[in-house]
Amino acid sequence: MKNRFIAILTIAALLLALFAGCQKTGSGEPGNVTQVPASADAPTAAPTSAPTAAPTAAPTEAPTEAPTEAPTDVPEVTEAPSDGSVDLDKLIEGSYGNIEYNSTVITLDVLSSYTDIAYFTLENSQNFTLSFRVSEYLPTENHQQVGILIAPDVMNLALYGKFTRTFSGSNLIDFYGTDGSWEGGNIADPFTDSDVIYMKVEAADGYFTFSISRDGTEWTELQKCKVLFSGDLQIGFTGATFTAAEAHAVFDEIRLSYN
Numbered sequence: 001m002k003n004r005f006i007a008i009l010t011i012a013a014l015l016l017a018l019f020a021g022c023q024k025t026g027s028g029e030p031g032n033v034t035q036v037p038a039s040a041d042a043p044t045a046a047p048t049s050a051p052t053a054a055p056t057a058a059p060t061e062a063p064t065e066a067p068t069e070a071p072t073d074v075p076e077v078t079e080a081p082s083d084g085s086v087d088l089d090k091l092i093e094g095s096y097g098n099i100e101y102n103s104t105v106i107t108l109d110v111l112s113s114y115t116d117i118a119y120f121t122l123e124n125s126q127n128f129t130l131s132f133r134v135s136e137y138l139p140t141e142n143h144q145q146v147g148i149l150i151a152p153d154v155m156n157l158a159l160y161g162k163f164t165r166t167f168s169g170s171n172l173i174d175f176y177g178t179d180g181s182w183e184g185g186n187i188a189d190p191f192t193d194s195d196v197i198y199m200k201v202e203a204a205d206g207y208f209t210f211s212i213s214r215d216g217t218e219w220t221e222l223q224k225c226k227v228l229f230s231g232d233l234q235i236g237f238t239g240a241t242f243t244a245a246e247a248h249a250v251f252d253e254i255r256l257s258y259n
Helices: 002-024
Strands: 094-096 099-101 106-110 116-122 128-135 145-151 161-167 171-178 182-188 197-204 207-213 219-226 233-240 247-258
Touching: 094 099, 099 116, 106 116, 106 233, 128 145, 145 197, 161 197, 171 207, 171 219, 182 219, 233 247
Parallel strands: none
Antiparallel strands: 094 116, 099 106, 106 247, 116 233, 128 197, 128 247, 145 161, 145 233, 161 171, 171 182, 197 207, 207 219
């Protein structure tokens, strides 16, 4: 009886094993092939087509902002002063005697006759207007004078013109032009209450016109003198004393323009 029961259990175990084998191979595929189940996190296939968006084009316009620094190799343009003021360091060509100058002022200490002078040249007899102030000067002794000389060579005194503040028996303003004979004259100095006077000479069409002023704004015309000259002219700021007396003067506010 016992042996029969063991045989039945053995047969039942074999049947169960056989049934399980049929379940695995019931699809007709070989029993040793195992299917891999699909997984949610399996790799996704790469796209087969190229991206459709075109690359962004580079900007074609030049920058609109100007450079922040100015070029360093552009020469500076210097315009002449509109009021005719001059740089005496550039204008004056030479000087003699006890006369000194810087860019704006000429200082004169008169010791003898016409040997203290600072001059410049006007080329080809140019028409011009020259004005200036004489300060720290009022002649007090005979034959003292301060002003300008106009000549082809101011040192040889072959004058075409002369314009000075003078003492000759009294305080005078002398003004002369020449075409072979002196033309001009003098008037009583109207500013003997002051050691300051403004003087102006204009050259145009063969004439010198001389004027004076107390303030450099309101001018009094003295006389227009005819002159004949050609070639270059020199104008010298100068003074003279024909006695042992000494004199001192300052020229400034010098303005020169060409007509």
